Amino acid sequence: xxxxxxxxxxxxxxxxxxxxxxxxxxxxxxxxxxxxxxxxxxxxxxxxxxxxxxxxxxxxxxxxxxxxxxxxxxxxxxxxxxxxxxxxxxxxxxxxxxxxxxxxxxxxxxxxxxxxxxxxxxxxxxxxxxxxxxxxxxxxxxxxxxxxxxxxxxxxxxxxxxxxxxxxxxxxxxxxxxxxxxxxxxxxxxxx
Amino acid sequence: xxxxxxxxxxxxxxxxxxxxxxxxxxxxxxxxxxxxxxxxxxxxxxxxxxxxxxxxxxxxxxxxxxxxxxxxxxxxxxxxxxxxxxxxxxxxxxxxxxxxxxxxxxxxxxxxxxxxxxxxxxxxxxxxxxxxxxxxxxxxxxxxxxxxxxxxxxxxxxxxxxxxxxxxxxxxxxxxxxxxxxxxxxxxxxxx
Numbered sequence: 614x615x616x617x618x619x620x621x622x623x624x625x626x627x628x629x630x631x632x633x634x635x636x637x638x639x640x641x642x643x644x645x646x647x648x649x650x651x652x653x654x655x656x657x658x659x660x661x662x663x664x665x666x667x668x669x670x671x672x673x674x675x676x677x678x679x680x681x682x683x684x685x686x687x688x689x690x691x692x693x694x695x696x697x698x699x700x701x702x703x704x705x706x707x708x709x710x711x712x713x714x715x716x717x718x719x720x721x722x723x724x725x726x727x728x729x730x731x732x733x734x735x736x737x738x739x740x741x742x743x744x745x746x747x748x749x750x751x752x753x754x755x756x757x758x759x760x761x762x763x764x765x766x767x768x769x770x771x772x773x774x775x776x777x778x779x780x781x782x783x784x785x786x787x788x789x790x791x792x793x794x795x796x797x798x799x800x801x802x803x804x805x
Numbered sequence: 806x807x808x809x810x811x812x813x814x815x816x817x818x819x820x821x822x823x824x825x826x827x828x829x830x831x832x833x834x835x836x837x838x839x840x841x842x843x844x845x846x847x848x849x850x851x852x853x854x855x856x857x858x859x860x861x862x863x864x865x866x867x868x869x870x871x872x873x874x875x876x877x878x879x880x881x882x883x884x885x886x887x888x889x890x891x892x893x894x895x896x897x898x899x900x901x902x903x904x905x906x907x908x909x910x911x912x913x914x915x916x917x918x919x920x921x922x923x924x925x926x927x928x929x930x931x932x933x934x935x936x937x938x939x940x941x942x943x944x945x946x947x948x949x950x951x952x953x954x955x956x957x958x959x960x961x962x963x964x965x966x967x968x969x970x971x972x973x974x975x976x977x978x979x980x981x982x983x984x985x986x987x988x989x990x991x992x993x994x995x996x997x
Binding site: 639640645757763767780784788 | 959
């Protein structure tokens with residue numbers, strides 16, 4: 614078999630395993646989802662799974678990597694921050710399963726240091742990309758100012774994602790101008 | 806036995822079960838923590854546990870109730886919103902285990918409608934209390950304005966709690982004035 618064909622098959626299998634793992638994790642959580650569950654969901658043998666991932670943590674890591682890739686892509690698409698007040702007020706979500714799985718990652722991170730480290734690396738990666746985007750749009754801002762603005766944005770985005778689990782307590786129409794003002798406050802101050 | 810003594814013993818047992826349940830949930834997550842685990846951790850029989858709680862969901866519900874009670878108390882203590890910019894910038898936390906357990910609740914809520922409902926009720930309870938507090942401090946504000954300000958505060962508080970899982974990407978000292986300005990924006994606008 615040619616190398617390309619083998620690589621393509623390898624990627625396809627990996628995709629299938631990640632898709633199956635996501636379904637299992639959503640249904641049972643990380644702890645209760647065993648490699649046997651995952652294999653059965655992917656219609657593979659446990660042995661076949663181990664050819665692609667050495668353990669469940671490796672699967673979680675690859676799943677997080679793909680979620681962060683999607684989020685970075687979305688961050689560039691919705692370029693940029695101009696849309697943010699709207700996304701916050703209307704609680705826009707790119708991918709509901711990604712959000713739920715990242716909550717599972719967060720809960721697991723509180724008891725599993727390896728998953729905590731994966732979450733840290735993922736956060737650093739997306740945070741640095743957000744800072745680069747802001748730097749391009751506001752070249753006059755100092756790095757320190759950019760990092761503090763992006764940290765506040767991250768708090769707003771992640772707090773909004775978390776609160777999507779319960780009904781919104783104020784209308785999007787009343788929240789929108791507040792988020793606009795906050796955005797303005799962060800990105801139009803004189804001490805840039 | 807007198808009624809009071811019986812009630813006191815009942816409460817004590819309930820406390821012991823909740824304490825044991827919290828330890829099990831922290832260690833294994835809701836799914837993997839069985840009633841047998843809980844009983845062994847509480848040094849009781851499974852039958853004894855069932856005398857106090859009809860199932861695991863009832864234990865989760867009582868646990869959430871107590872966490873929300875503590876948070877409401879804290880909200881009153883740190884009365885009020887004046888301290889908030891400080892709490893956000895320095896990522897103050899009342900109880901680390903409560904935070905981790907509420908993340909577990911959130912992850913579970915994405916797949917268990919009963920837990921989703923508990924989370925909804927808890928959020929409504931604490932949200933309404935926060936609105937009452939703001940109303941007392943700013944009697945001129947309309948209810949709609951209060952609800953939108955409290956919703957933004959909730960996003961900030963919960964986003965900050967979530968981000969405590971990864972290292973802070975800007976110093977508390979640079980974040981503090983930003984949170985002060987946001988607070989001012991929310992609570993000192995003219996269109997109250």
